Amino acid sequence: MEELAQVVVDVPTMQTNQPYTYAIPAEFRERLTPGMRVVVPFGKGSRVIQGFVVGFINQSDYEGELKAITSIVDLYPVLNDELLDLSAWLAQLSFAFRISVLQTMLPNVMRAKYTKYVRVIDEIDEDVLFSIFHGQDEIEFDEAQMEPATVSKLLDLRKHNQVEVSYQVGNRARVKTTLGIQPLLEFEAYEEERAGLTKTAAKQSTLISYLQTLKPTDVIAKKTVSEVTGLSDAIITTGEKKGWLAKVPMETYRDPMKDYDIQATTPLELQATQAEALAAINAADGTAKTFLLEGVTGSGKTEVYLQAIANVLAEGKTALMLVPEISLTPQMMRRVRGRFGAAVAVLHSGLSDGERFDEWRRIERGEARVVVGARSAVFAPLENIGLIIMDEEHETTYKQDENPRYHARDVAAWRSAYHNAPLVLGSATPSLESRARAEKGVYELLLMPNRINNHPMPTVQVVDMRQEIINGPESNFSTDLLAAIQDRISKGEQSVLMLNRRGFSSFVMCRDCGFVLECPNCDIGLTLHMDTKSMKCHYCGHEEAIPHQCPNCQSNAIRYYGTGTQKVEQELQELIPGAKIVRMDADTTRKKGAHDKMLTAFGNHEYDILLGTQMIAKGLDFPDVTLVGVLNADTSLGLPDFHAAERTFQLLTQVSGRAGRADKLGEVFVQTFNPEHYAIKLAQMHDYERFFRTEMQMRHAAKYPPYYFTIKIQASHAEEREAALKMSQVGRWLKNQLGTDAIMLGPTPRSIARINNRYYYQIVLKYRQPEELDAALSELLERAQSEAKHGLQLSIDREPLSFM
DNA sequence: AGCACGCCGACT
DNA sequence: GTCGGCGTGCTC
Numbered sequence: 001m002e003e004l005a006q007v008v009v010d011v012p013t014m015q016t017n018q019p020y021t022y023a024i025p026a027e028f029r030e031r032l033t034p035g036m037r038v039v040v041p042f043g044k045g046s047r048v049i050q051g052f053v054v055g056f057i058n059q060s061d062y063e064g065e066l067k068a069i070t071s072i073v074d075l076y077p078v079l080n081d082e083l084l085d086l087s088a089w090l091a092q093l094s095f096a097f098r099i100s101v102l103q104t105m106l107p108n109v110m111r112a113k114y115t116k117y118v119r120v121i122d123e124i125d126e127d128v129l130f131s132i133f134h135g136q137d138e139i140e141f142d143e144a145q146m147e148p149a150t151v152s153k154l155l156d157l158r159k160h161n162q163v164e165v166s167y168q169v170g171n172r173a174r175v176k177t178t179l180g181i182q183p184l185l186e187f188e189a190y191e192e193e194r195a196g197l198t199k200t201a202a203k204q205s206t207l208i209s210y211l212q213t214l215k216p217t218d219v220i221a222k223k224t225v226s227e228v229t230g231l232s233d234a235i236i237t238t239g240e241k242k243g244w245l246a247k248v249p250m251e252t253y254r255d256p257m258k259d260y261d262i263q264a265t266t267p268l269e270l271q272a273t274q275a276e277a278l279a280a281i282n283a284a285d286g287t288a289k290t291f292l293l294e295g296v297t298g299s300g301k302t303e304v305y306l307q308a309i310a311n312v313l314a315e316g317k318t319a320l321m322l323v324p325e326i327s328l329t330p331q332m333m334r335r336v337r338g339r340f341g342a343a344v345a346v347l348h349s350g351l352s353d354g355e356r357f358d359e360w361r362r363i364e365r366g367e368a369r370v371v372v373g374a375r376s377a378v379f380a381p382l383e384n385i386g387l388i389i390m391d392e393e394h395e396t397t398y399k400q401d402e403n404p405r406y407h408a409r410d411v412a413a414w415r416s417a418y419h420n421a422p423l424v425l426g427s428a429t430p431s432l433e434s435r436a437r438a439e440k441g442v443y444e445l446l447l448m449p450n451r452i453n454n455h456p457m458p459t460v461q462v463v464d465m466r467q468e469i470i471n472g473p474e475s476n477f478s479t480d481l482l483a484a485i486q487d488r489i490s491k492g493e494q495s496v497l498m499l500n501r502r503g504f505s506s507f508v509m510c511r512d513c514g515f516v517l518e519c520p521n522c523d524i525g526l527t528l529h530m531d532t533k534s535m536k537c538h539y540c541g542h543e544e545a546i547p548h549q550c551p552n553c554q555s556n557a558i559r560y561y562g563t564g565t566q567k568v569e570q571e572l573q574e575l576i577p578g579a580k581i582v583r584m585d586a587d588t589t590r591k592k593g594a595h596d597k598m599l600t601a602f603g604n605h606e607y608d609i610l611l612g613t614q615m616i617a618k619g620l621d622f623p624d625v626t627l628v629g630v631l632n633a634d635t636s637l638g639l640p641d642f643h644a645a646e647r648t649f650q651l652l653t654q655v656s657g658r659a660g661r662a663d664k665l666g667e668v669f670v671q672t673f674n675p676e677h678y679a680i681k682l683a684q685m686h687d688y689e690r691f692f693r694t695e696m697q698m699r700h701a702a703k704y705p706p707y708y709f710t711i712k713i714q715a716s717h718a719e720e721r722e723a724a725l726k727m728s729q730v731g732r733w734l735k736n737q738l739g740t741d742a743i744m745l746g747p748t749p750r751s752i753a754r755i756n757n758r759y760y761y762q763i764v765l766k767y768r769q770p771e772e773l774d775a776a777l778s779e780l781l782e783r784a785q786s787e788a789k790h791g792l793q794l795s796i797d798r799e800p801l802s803f804m
Numbered sequence: 805a806g807c808a809c810g811c812c813g814a815c816t
Numbered sequence: 817g818t819c820g821g822c823g824t825g826c827t828c
Contacts (some may be wrong), residue, residue, distance in 0.1 A: 006828095007828080009827085009828085010805090011805055011806090011827080014806080015825085015826075015827080016805085016826090016827070017826095019828085020827075021828045022828060023828090040828085041806085041828095042805095042806090042827060043806060043807060043808095043826080044805075044807045044808055044826080044827070045807060045808090046805075047805095047806070047807085049805090061828075062828055064827095064828070065828085066828055067828060114805095285815070314825090464820095599826045775823035786824085786825095789823080789824080790823095792828080
């Protein structure tokens with residue numbers, strides 16, 4: 001009886017979304033284990049592709065002849081049993097292909113790169129040999145790069161068996177090496193060498209002494225040797241020539257924090273509520289219990305996390321700490337690194353592919369035992385996890401909005417159950433789902449209602465912008481806010497101003513005829529970008545010149561409308577001429593490190609005012625900021641989405657937390673056209689509990705989560721008719737599958753119906769029995785497969801965060 | 805995804 | 817008659 005490998009192949013389609021059985025050549029049998037990547041022949045031409053071994057079986061019921069694995073890519077499995085199991089579960093949960101999930105779990109560089117080659121195997125025309133092959137017998141076959149005529153000539157040659165096409169699976173993962181040196185002689189042998197030196201050869205003697213301190217197996221980086229001994233490269237090279245040492249390549253890690261100045265930190269003393277929370281978490285050690293740590297901004301959640309991590313590390317376990325991308329600031333990383341040193345690995349989007357790969361390897365080898373990272377870090381290959389923390393658990397960035405559409409919270413819960421490790425969800429403004437679960441006793445609620453040292457919460461003023469408009473000229477700044485900013489400048493204190501830009505942008509509109517400049521591909525207004533002096537589409541990247549004349553009525557009264565950070569900065573500069581303003585938005589922070597630089601400069605009082613978008617709302621901590629202004633609280637309130645109130649409340653609460661964290665009292669101004677809205681009023685009163693109850697009633701009445709599950713089904717096609725037609729078919733079919741308590745909304749065209757010349761239609765389902773629906777939805781995806789050939793794309797999004 | 809098989813229109 | 821269009825189905 002022969003063992004066979006089950007391989008998930010790198011072909012992301014519905015029909016290939018299953019393991020294929022391959023024979024294992026005898027020479028691989030000892031080495032191959034599940035979780036390794038392999039190269040296998042697949043399909044008619046037996047082109048080679050990458051696959052993941054997910055298991056072994058003894059017998060296959062496949063009728064045809066089994067092919068054999070071509071080669072093994074990895075020396076050690078890149079995915080352990082846990083992650084393999086997780087991938088199967090997650091693929092099903094998120095309606096994604098298993099291969100997509102497996103790829104998502106690994107650093108980018110481990111994704112296979114395929115190259116196609118054509119090789120001459122018969123006599124061919126000399127002209128062709130020169131013009132296409134440049135005299136070589138094999139060239140890369142890149143159809144996208146080649147002339148169409150060349151491609152068809154090559155296909156023709158292949159048909160006549162004059163050339164053959166082959167495929168190669170490339171591995172982009174590169175291990176970085178530096179030069180190291182290794183001693184080659186024994187202590188006595190070195191003494192003899194020393195005796196043979198002339199009296200003037202002091203440096204060589206130093207080198208010998210150094211080499212004598214090493215063990216024969218030691219490999220020391222050449223750089224280190226130079227630093228320790230003060231010897232130059234020339235001497236080391238002499239040592240090599242004389243046979244004292246060997247230069248060997250040493251594997252090194254690209255350290256994303258190498259430029260950081262890390263100061264060791266020690267545990268801080270805890271307040272009573274912090275100590276209670278920590279005790280509860282520590283007591284849950286070894287059980288898959290979920291906590292909701294609801295602590296106001298400034299209550300010291302991070303310190304609780306760090307001490308809880310220290311506790312599991314002391315038991316020889318590992319810890320995973322998830323934070324939103326935006327909180328992965330250098331300050332935060334310094335704090336964690338300062339506490340746990342080299343045991344910490346960080347994973348975030350700012351890393352280069354190489355750095356990410358190296359951090360991943362440090363985790364995989366067990367060298368890093370604490371992982372801090374954004375969403376995808378939830379797949380970190382840690383063994384023996386003792387604790388999982390998810391900070392700011394309500395953050396929307398934990399949900400991936402492309403395939404596989406998973407929520408990191410679900411993955412964290414799965415891993416918590418697998419490892420019998422507690423999961424701590426932390427937030428000042430928990431998501432309704434989580435808070436509701438705590439209410440039902442599914443999660444244990446830990447409350448930290450007080451700020452450290454009982455700093456009072458800042459006072460929040462709600463400014464009614466409707467009155468402002470009546471009383472004066474249109475402006476982004478109310479009289480009160482402006483006065484407050486000026487007051488701070490005169491006192492040498494700092495202000496943070498936030499422009500809420502969710503679903504909002506500045507666009508060009510004709511004052512005479514109302515014409516709005518739109519993207520030719522996407523049906524949405526183009527956004528004005530002053531830095532490039534152009535109009536850009538936020539969806540497809542289309543760019544064109546700023547119009548000076550209305551294309552519709554030729555009027556010159558075409559100008560921009562709405563508010564961008566640049567425009568606000570300009571206005572503020574005019575209103576307060578001497579103010580030093582630093583603007584932080586997606587444009588100014590695009591460059592690597594720009595973010596950190598600006599914040600550091602602001603922290604050093606180089607500026608009076610920090611003006612920015614949502615990104616400034618999270619986790620920044622400046623002691624001299626005593627004023628926070630939210631310029632337009634409404635833009636997130638007006639979204640056509642049931643999350644609107646929740647998002648607004650979260651944002652206002654979070655940004656309020658930026659004011660007055662030290663001994664100085666903070667003040668917050670919220671400008672709004674909806675001063676009576678409960679999300680704004682309750683944020684003003686720092687009353688999460690009442691917001692939770694109010695919002696729960698709204699959700700209950702409207703049959704939305706957490707009372708109902710939601711699913712968004714989206715279809716897109718280049719032809720609007722096709723997309724609409726298909727979706728109504730889907731709608732009719734689904735109706736028959738749904739139980740009586742399920743509600744179907746749509747199909748409707750998406751609010752931005754056309755993106756990149758594709759038309760989008762969607763159906764939203766609200767339902768209570770997930771089991772029944774899941775089967776129907778899986779079937780739907782399978783049925784949609786045949787339509788995919790006709791240009792129809794269908795996607796299913798469980799618990800979508802946007803319904804737009 | 806990529807390849808082969810297969811069944812209908814315009815040509816060496 | 818056949819060469820080749822791309823619609824359909826399969827890949828261990």
